[in-house]
Structure formats: structure tokens, C-alpha cells
Amino acid sequence: MFETAELGRIISKQEYKLSAPPLREELLQLQEQLRQAAQTQVILLFAGVDGGGKGETINILNEWMDPRWLVTRAYAPPDEAERQHPEYWRYWHDLPPRGRIGMFLSAWYSQPILDFVYERVGFHDFDARLDRILAFESALADDGATIMKFWMHLSREAQERRLRNLEQDPLTQARVTERDWENWTRYDRFVETAEHTISRTHTGKTPWAIIEGEDANYRSLTVGRMVRDELQRRVTAATSDVTARSATKAKKPRRSKVRDKSGPKTSRRAPTVLSTLDMSRTLSKQDYQAQLRELQARLHSLHLVARKQGKATVMLFEGPDAAGKGGAIRRIGAAMEARNYQVHGVAKPTDEEVAQHYLWRFWRQLPRDGHMAIFDRSWYGRVLVERVEGFAGEEEWRRAYAEINDFEHQLIDHGVILLKYWLHITKDEQLKRFKLREETPHKRWKMTDEDWRNRERWEDYELAVHDMVQYTSTHRAPWTLVEGNDKRYARIKVLQTLTDKLAAALDIEAV
């Protein structure tokens, strides 16, 4: 794979001096256009052999472009806060918003490759980690991110020469560490690992380029030109995209009309997973109060144990408007110390959130070890409201199932206890509650026109929920469907399943 990067290509000082300034101007202008269009986030990743010029290339690009809109990230071993979150938390945290460029030094490739080179993990684990990388990069690329990955290569001899040269220059000697020489002795295994890594993670949307790293002029100009060409393509695409959009805007049919004509209505009325729920379940007030007290006391102890064991918990609640999500959450919160949990209401995204992948805001809100996050609506909005209202295109919400599964598995791999609740009510029950809210002065502010609009799409939502459960209720991250027409019954079911799951995950005998 690397033969093409051992050709000894060199660009003379003279040629470099002629070519670099106009290239720089082009990059600067493209960067500005990119920023103004704010349509794609650019991720440039540099990995490769030690001494192959990863860092220098990043430095040159920083010099050539406007550093105010660049982010450069290199990663030390995770610090305390990073260890208390899933592995990819810090990478999500560092993503540039749309319109900006992020440069990443080795980043998510570093640990998997080194662990395999030094035989700290077997082939199976190594491959699983490459799968994670693939999923991560694909999710971003599918969302419109521009991802370019550069592998800086040196032959064994060239690497030795290069490390020796760096050591001799007082300005650069600090850069060469014992670790670099240790890596060098494993050159062959390193290259083999690199080959496997590159072939597994090279896709049409997340391509690798292998760059001959020996000559600084050659690698700088080569990388610079590749970045220029890709930015050029992106900027052109963004512009024509805008034109195309405004041209078709007038023609775009209103969602509701599409719905009226699309297919036979019966297909929408097919039984869904929700039809299996026995919505007549109830619980007497007396039973409710006794069980509530008991379960809350149990939850109180369990959440302190979770805190002590450093286990994080993520709970999410979805369900129709007025299904009682807030009430259930309050019963949970009342049993815990406020400092140990945070409720996140998923409202309209802020402009920082809009400029990122839809999962980004939830990565930001993940609890650290020992803490609990309760989401009142969640990332499932992608396959519920965004699907039904047409905010996400079909291709977008269809691939979201896999993205969400991957996201949740990352949480679970890190040790997070995950609970997903669908609180269901019937259409009639919702109407009753809406009317009650409108009649009760201090509850009126809870009602908006949107609630009535959402209600009109009841069947669409049922179908979306059916698909959601089908694709995302996995063995490791199952949905709990809760019959919610009777609030008492629903709250007890939530508390019961929650405490059972916590007790099991914390390895505590159920009370």
C-alpha cells in the first residue's frame, strides 16, 4: 500500500517559493467562502509514521489560512473529566461548527493503532474499534461534514534519517522522544497495522490520502492542494445547492398535501407495537401512595450507591404531548439529591447546536460518572418529530436508527445505565387532558398551537414510534413501553422498572 509513498519525491525550494503564495491566497479565499456558506464542517485528520511531518503540516496550514476560524487538536491521555465520560466525548466536544475547519492530530486513530502495535489488544478488539471509527466518521460525513484524512508515510530508512535530523537540530530535538524510537523498532508491525486501518476506514465519504512525508515542501504543497481542491468542490456544491433550492422552493408541496395522497390510508392504520398495550390498566390511589413511597425510598438509596460506584445513568422520556412525562420525571427527581441529577428539556436548538450534527448537543449533556441525566424528549426527536414534520429528509431519519444505536452502545460500553421510556396515552385521553389544561388557569401556559397541530398527525406518529421501537429496541438498550392513560399506574411502572434496572446494574439484591 505504501510503495507509492516511497518514491523520494521532492519539490525544490524555488518551485515551492513560486507555488506557495498563490495556493495560500486560494486557501484563504475558500476558507472565507466556506465560512460564509456555513454548510459543511471540515475535518482534516493527520496520522502516520513519527517524523512524517503530521505536526509540521498542521502548522503550515495554520500559517496559510486564517487561524481565527481554525481549531487544532492534539490529544494527551484522557484527563479526569474525560475518563468520566465515554471515549468519544472529547472528540465530539472538539468538532468545529459548520463553516469552520478542525485539524486533528492522530486523535481517534492513535490509541487503537498503538494498542494493537504494542499487542495490548487482540485483533478482534482492534477491529471493533475501527468499526467505531467508521460509524463516527460516517455519521458526520452523512450529515454533510467534509472529512479528509492524511497518512504521512516514511520508509524505515527515511524515518531513521528523519528522527536523527530532528535530534541534531536544537530547535526540534525536544520533539523526538524515546517513544518514537521504540515505535521505530516496531516499524514493520506499525506499517502492517496502518495498512489494515486504512483499508477498513477508507470510504468514499471519508477517504485517506497517503502522503510521502520526507520532503517538507512536497508534503506541504501536496496536502495544501488536496485541501484546496476539496474545499473548491464543497464551496461550488454549496453554491449550486442554494441555487437549486431556491429554484425548487416554490414547487415544493406542503407536507399535509403529500400525506393526503400518499398510499392507501389503511397502511397507516395497520396495528403497531402500540396496539399491543393494554391501555385500561389502572392503580388505586391507596396502592399508588404506598408503592410510591416505597419505590422512592429505594431509588434514593440506589442513586447514592450509583454515585459512590461512579456509575452514570441516562434516562429518556418520549411520548405524545400531555402523556405525563413531566409528572413522572418529578416523581423520580423528588427521590434524589438535586445535585446528582440534571433534567434536560429538549427545546429548539441554539445556534451553536444547529451548526453541528444533531447528536452533538446530547454528547455535551452526558452526565459524568456517578451522575444522572434525565432527558424530557431526546435524540429520538430525529426519528419522531423531525421525521413526521419533514424537518429531516427520509435518508436522514432512516440512517439515524443506526447512528442512535451506535451512540447508545458507546454509553453502555462506558458503563452508563441507560433507560428509555415511551409513555403512551390514547388519542381520546390526550383530548381530555388538553381540554383540562385549557380550562385550568395555571395550566393554560402549557398549551400551544403546536400541541393541536401535532395531534392531527397522530397516526404518523404511531407509525414513527413503531419503526423506532423496531429498530432501536436492542438487547442492550431496550425500550420500556408504559401504558399511561392512568397516571398513577404509569408512574409506578416507571419507578419500578427504573429501580429494578438500577439494582441489577449496581449488583444489589432487589429489596
Added chain:
Amino acid sequence: MFETAELGRIISKQEYKLSAPPLREELLQLQEQLRQAAQTQVILLFAGVDGGGKGETINILNEWMDPRWLVTRAYAPPDEAERQHPEYWRYWHDLPPRGRIGMFLSAWYSQPILDFVYERVGFHDFDARLDRILAFESALADDGATIMKFWMHLSREAQERRLRNLEQDPLTQARVTERDWENWTRYDRFVETAEHTISRTHTGKTPWAIIEGEDANYRSLTVGRMVRDELQRRVTAATSDVTARSATKAKKPRRSKVRDKSGPKTSRRAPTVLSTLDMSRTLSKQDYQAQLRELQARLHSLHLVARKQGKATVMLFEGPDAAGKGGAIRRIGAAMEARNYQVHGVAKPTDEEVAQHYLWRFWRQLPRDGHMAIFDRSWYGRVLVERVEGFAGEEEWRRAYAEINDFEHQLIDHGVILLKYWLHITKDEQLKRFKLREETPHKRWKMTDEDWRNRERWEDYELAVHDMVQYTSTHRAPWTLVEGNDKRYARIKVLQTLTDKLAAALDIEAV
């Protein structure tokens, strides 16, 4: 001071059951109105004697209000990332945006009080830390934040009773630690320290309320009612504010007219600190290139030493449009590893930033130890563009000098090396550069109408700069004024002073 909180006040279960539900409804509605107005951020701080019910009161308020718009924060000793930033970094980080409520458990009061109680610091240091608290809270309150502080008090005997009761209940026994009993043995000194703390930090805008902590019903209702009353006042003020504003909107004179009439023009033309600069200084190309190379090499070594010593550096650049800030920054960046520094261009604030105090975004961007942040424009926008354009009222920009000095001193106290550059050019030189930019195709995008508008206010800006230097060029955080008509001279002066300051701060012999 605490006699009024040892009266043994009790609210019966019956009275509580009658009063709590309507209070809860009022709080919920006020919270919603607050959120919709989004004018003030509410900070509720709870401190006091162990066992005084700080945590329980926070829990109750979480139960009563809508937890989606609440943030609750308790603080453990700082973790790795927190230690690598100034002390208040984490508090700034956790502030609720306007429209939301944050509840803080002891927070910034905890360490100063305990350190003094346990005689780890003397009275002088203790007082300095109370000053810091005062400055912090005042900055927020002046910006419109609502700050309420509750001191939960117990008599010595009541505290003992309470700790014993907590220990006897299996649900709460984990809450009582050895530390609590240790604190109890120092009860008198603790109360004395509390008295001093409260009197020093009790102001009209940041008041303390002393709450009798023994009876849960009493303290919950009392705190809840106080919060309700204050929110009520704020919501009313916000509403009438909006009314008043829209009423006077039509009458509000345009800035430019005000300027034309305000005072004799000569007062604007009085010599400013900028008149003292010798703007004719130049440097030959040859000298420039030799010095540039040498200084960049020096900077390269110095920034690696800073990284190793874990010293953070913050540099900021202010100056008229086209003064050459970007060029100077690029010469600095070119001498360093991109992974060690980040350039922040200060553009229009995002909506998350708008919802916070103007210093909040800069707290977010502070470098961690060993890293460097370069600000292309900075927090001084408050006393420059915001003053001149009238985006900040006179009262706002006038108090900003003290807020900024305090902010910068916090950086320096933490060990940050701070450099502040004013890059100056004459009005004629700016015109020359503007014209050149407009004539050069690939530079044209740099020019906006705003640049021409800003130019019309040249004299206003000179006065603002004069005041800025006068009030914020302190012994510990001095401004460096740079004569910038000759770009070569300016860049060398920046690099020279930067490397000198770094060498001194890092305790390295100048080369």
C-alpha cells in the same frame, strides 16, 4: 447576627399542606414568565451550617419548579481540568443563561470560609477572597442577574440534634460525615467567620437572607416565598421595562445626532495617549528579516518551555481596522506548534453568548495550563466598539474597566502570562490600506461597509482608547502600544516584547 434565626419557628404539617401547593403553582408560573422574558439569569446560592437544610431546600425547589430550566451545582474539590484554569472558571462555566435559574450549593463561599475556619489562611487572604466574591457577584448583578443568597442557620445545640437525627435515619445517615462533626467542634469560629462573610458580601444587589434551618416546613416555605416575591418583582420589572422601552423607542435620538451636539469638538481633539506615539518609526527589510528569524526561533523555544512548565499565555490584540493585527498574529503563530495555541476571532456573539454576561464567552475560551490563546479583538470591545456605537450604556462601559481589571487579575493570580497590544495606525495610513484592499481582488472580501462607518468615528475611538489605557493599564497587566504605520517595525516590536515578557515570566535568561 444570628439571634433572629434561633427563635425556634415552626410551621405545622397542616399549614404546610395548605400553603405549599399554591406557592408551587406561583413559582411554576413565574419561572415560565421569567423564561419567556429571558431578561435575567437567577442565581440562588445556599450556604450555612452543616445540617441546616441547604441540600433539602434545593431539592424542594427542584421538585416545585420545572427542572428542565433549572441547573443545580455542588462542587467537589477541583478536578484536573479545573485546576488548570483560574479558580472561577468553573463557576462562570456553570452560570445559567438569562431566563433560567441556577442553584448553587456553597460554591464560591465554601473554600474561603473553610480555609479560614481551619486557619489555613490568614485574615488578609480571607478578605481578599471575599473581595473577589464581591467583584464576581457585582459584575453579574450589574449585568441584570438576580442574585439571592440564603444562609441556613442552626444554633449549636440545634445542629447537634439535627446531625444526630440524620444519623439515626437509614435514608439520611450517609449524609453525615466525620467532617460535619469536625466542623461542629469549631462551631463558634464558624459562626464568627460566617458573620464576617455575610457582612462583607451583603449588598443591595446581592443580599443575604438568614434562614432558621431547624424546621423543614418553615425553611422550605420561607425560602420559597422569598424566591417567589423576588421573581415577581423581576417579572414585573421586565414587563414594564419592555413597555417603557417601546414607548420611548421613537424618541430615542440617533447616536450620530447626539454626537454632533455633545460638547465642544475641541474636547474630542485633546491630546490622547495615542498622540505620544512616534508614528514615523520604520524598520528596513533587511533588519526585519534578520530580527524576525531570530525572534521566531526564540519564541519557538520559549513556547515549548511554557508548555513544559504548565504556564498559560493570553495575548490580545486591539487596534483600528487594517492596523495589521492579523499579520502580527500570523508571525507569532508561525513560530509555534499549532496544537499549543488557539487564535480566537471575536465576532458577533452566538445566542448562547448573548444570553450571558459579556465576559462569559472569554472565560470559556481561556487556555488551560501550558497552552496559549491569542485574541484578535477581545473583552475590550466593551469599552471600545460597544461604547462608541452605543451598544453598551454609559453606566455599563464605565463599570467595565473595573470588571476587566478584576478578570485579568484573576488570570494573573492563576499564573497566566498576559499581554495586551494596541496596534496603532494613523487615519491617513488606514485610508491608504483600505484603498489598497479594495483594489486587490483577493483582499476585497476583507472590506465591509462597517469598516468605513467605523472610520467616521475615528476621534470617538481615540478617546475610548485613551480612557481604556488610563483605566486598564495596570502595573500587573500593562498595555503595550505599538506604532503600526510600518508593518515591519510593528511586528518586530510585538515579537520582541512578547519574547522578553515570556522569558521573564518563565525565569529564563534573555538570549
